[in-house]
Amino acid sequence: MLEKLKVSTHQRCQLIDITKEIQTLIKKHKVKQGIIHIFCPHTTAAVTVNENYDPSVQSDITDTLSKLIPHNAGYAHTEGNADAHIKSAIVGSSRTLFIEDGKLAFGTWQGVYLCEFDGPRTREVWLKIIKEKE
Amino acid sequence: MLEKLKVSTHQRCQLIDITKEIQTLIKKHKVKQGIIHIFCPHTTAAVTVNENYDPSVQSDITDTLSKLIPHNAGYAHTEGNADAHIKSAIVGSSRTLFIEDGKLAFGTWQGVYLCEFDGPRTREVWLKIIKEKE
Amino acid sequence: MLEKLKVSTHQRCQLIDITKEIQTLIKKHKVKQGIIHIFCPHTTAAVTVNENYDPSVQSDITDTLSKLIPHNAGYAHTEGNADAHIKSAIVGSSRTLFIEDGKLAFGTWQGVYLCEFDGPRTREVWLKIIKEKE
Numbered sequence: 397m398l399e400k401l402k403v404s405t406h407q408r409c410q411l412i413d414i415t416k417e418i419q420t421l422i423k424k425h426k427v428k429q430g431i432i433h434i435f436c437p438h439t440t441a442a443v444t445v446n447e448n449y450d451p452s453v454q455s456d457i458t459d460t461l462s463k464l465i466p467h468n469a470g471y472a473h474t475e476g477n478a479d480a481h482i483k484s485a486i487v488g489s490s491r492t493l494f495i496e497d498g499k500l501a502f503g504t505w506q507g508v509y510l511c512e513f514d515g516p517r518t519r520e521v522w523l524k525i526i527k528e529k530e
Numbered sequence: 531m532l533e534k535l536k537v538s539t540h541q542r543c544q545l546i547d548i549t550k551e552i553q554t555l556i557k558k559h560k561v562k563q564g565i566i567h568i569f570c571p572h573t574t575a576a577v578t579v580n581e582n583y584d585p586s587v588q589s590d591i592t593d594t595l596s597k598l599i600p601h602n603a604g605y606a607h608t609e610g611n612a613d614a615h616i617k618s619a620i621v622g623s624s625r626t627l628f629i630e631d632g633k634l635a636f637g638t639w640q641g642v643y644l645c646e647f648d649g650p651r652t653r654e655v656w657l658k659i660i661k662e663k664e
Numbered sequence: 665m666l667e668k669l670k671v672s673t674h675q676r677c678q679l680i681d682i683t684k685e686i687q688t689l690i691k692k693h694k695v696k697q698g699i700i701h702i703f704c705p706h707t708t709a710a711v712t713v714n715e716n717y718d719p720s721v722q723s724d725i726t727d728t729l730s731k732l733i734p735h736n737a738g739y740a741h742t743e744g745n746a747d748a749h750i751k752s753a754i755v756g757s758s759r760t761l762f763i764e765d766g767k768l769a770f771g772t773w774q775g776v777y778l779c780e781f782d783g784p785r786t787r788e789v790w791l792k793i794i795k796e797k798e
Contacts (some may be wrong), residue, residue, distance in 0.1 A: 397662075398563075398630050429666075431701060431792060433565060433626050437637030439581040445757040446749055447707040452740035453749045459740075460733055460750045465594055472586035472593075481580055481587045482594045489579040489640075490626040492701050492758040494792055496666050501790065503705030506757075522635065524565060524628055526660065526794065528665075531796075532697075532764050567699060567760050571771035573715040599728055606720035606727075615714055615721045616728045623713040623774075624760040656769065658699060658762055660794065 397425075399523045405515035409462055411444075411454040414521055415500070415507040421523060422495055429528040430495045437522055440480035440514035442487035448507025458511075461487075480513035487511055495525070531559075533657045539649035543596055545580075545588040548655055549634070549641040555657060556629055563662040564629045571656055574614035574648035576621035582641025592645075595621075614647035621645055629659070665693075667791045673783035677730055679712075679722040682789055683768070683775040689791060690763055697796040698763045705790055708748035708782035710755035716775025726779075729755075748781035755779055763793070 401417050422432065436443045447453045461483050471478030493508070494501040500508075510521055535551050556566065570577045581587045595617050605612030627642070628635040634642075644655055669685050690700065704711045715721045729751050739746030761776070762769040768776075778789055 398628060398635060431794065433628070435626065435628055435635075437635075437640065439579075439587075439637065439639050444753045445707075446753040450741055450743075452742075453707075453746065456739045456741050456746045457750050457753050460737075461754075464598060464732060469594075471590045473584055473590050474586075475584075478587065478590045482591050485578045485580040485591050485643075486595075486621055487754055488622060488625065488756055491756065492626060492703065492760060494666060494701070494703055494790060501666060501703075501705075503707065505707050506705065509753075522628060524662075526565065526662075528792075528794075532762060532769060567762070569760065569762055569769075571769075571774065573713075573721075573771065573773050598732060603728075605724045607718055607724050608720075609718075612721065612724045616725050619712045619714040619725050619777075620729075620755055622756060622759065626760060656762060658796075660699065660796075 401521045403510050403519045403521060405512035405517055405519060408515050409458040410512045411509040413448055413507045414510055418508055419499055422499060425525050427495050427525050427527050428498050431526040432493045432495055433524045434491045435522040436489045437520055440477050440484055441519055442484045442489060442511040443491050444487055444509050444511055445491055445506055447505045449505050477514045483513045535655040537644050537653045537655060539646035539651055539653060542649055543592040544646045545643040547582055547641045548644055552642055553633055556633060559659055561629050561659050561661050562632050565660040566627045566629055567658045568625045569656045570623045571654055574611050574618055575653055576618045576623060576645040577625050578621055578643050578645055579625055579640055581639045583639050611648045617647045669789045671778050671787045671789060673780035673785055673787060676783055677726040678780045679777040681716055681775045682778055686776055687767055690767060693793055695763050695793050695795050696766050699794040700761050700763055701792045702759045703790040704757045705788055708745050708752055709787055710752045710757060710779040711759050712755055712777050712779055713759055713774055715773045717773050745782040751781045
């Protein structure tokens with residue numbers, strides 16, 4: 397079944413932690429063991445996994461991406477968000493995570509993030525769970 | 531079942547839209563709901579998802595990658611395509627997409643792309659479909 | 665079933681080939697056809713797929729990433745490894761590969777790599793296999 401999360405972003409470039417929402421979804425589906433696929437249906441946003449302890453890591457990620465791929469740099473695409481498309485294509489629209497014992501099987505410090513590169517907006521994150529035989 | 535698409539590229543660096551070919555494959559397999567895994571079996575190419583409306587987005591992506599990772603920059607690998615390997619490792623060889631109602635579940639402007647970084651060549655894109663119980 | 669590989673890294677930034685270990689795991693599970701999901705449970709490491717013939721490709725990848733995202737560049741995160749978090753978020757924590765005829769379905773020159781960005785350390789790579797009906 398396709399599940400959709402709604403995510404509000406508040407800045408042009410921002411990482412939003414969606415780990416809790418994903419845990420809630422796994423509980424709702426009563427999956428003990430399996431795979432969860434995470435997909436971002438936007439061409440100026442992405443999904444990634446990284447540290448969810450020190451929030452400065454999140455701004456280091458968006459700031460460094462913006463240094464490498466500036467907002468304005470003579471792009472051919474004239475809608476003013478070419479940088480966001482490029483970041484989205486590189487960071488990627490999908491990640492695959494594991495479910496064990498009814499929750500995300502994760503490293504100690506990991507969280508799942510929607511990467512907003514052309515906000516603020518209301519975004520969606522789509523998810524599909526594949527159950528393993530128990 | 532493993533499916534293979536053949537894709538001809540025409541420039542050294544180029545994004546090639548393979549969305550239609552993937553839609554055709556989904557129809558052929560008569561899958562209503564599921565997952566489609568897309569894999570690029572080359573070390574100097576990649577797959578990504580991005581805007582399929584304005585083609586200038588595609589050239590902005592390849593041009594910006596080439597600015598950051600130039601064709602010649604004193605690389606250790608001496609075959610003249612180290613840049614292509616690096617781009618391939620970063621953009622990535624796999625993406626996972628969703629199937630709903632017998633077609634790709636996509637954002638309004640999304641397309642799937644083979645990213646050629648060392649063309650022109652004939653490339654392959656490999657695909658596997660996982661059906662969900664209906 | 666969740667499988668865990670242990671990987672020792674020997675430098676701060678290094679790609680470690682884990683293809684053989686993955687092939688061994690596929691044999692152990694007696695899977696003829698399917699999908700293997702590879703996940704890196706660390707926020708300063710990643711997984712990728714690239715050439716496993718000329719080792720200079722691996723150092724070109726880590727060296728170029730370090731040129732673009734230097735070890736020290738006034739990051740907000742003060743643990744001295746912000747660069748590793750950024751590289752990890754961009755290269756990515758997951759890749760999906762195919763199994764055919766009881767082994768990895770791969771391009772001629774492809775290998776799977778743990779990307780160490782803040783070593784040396786002992787790392788883990790997690791794997792899940794989804795069997796296709798035969």
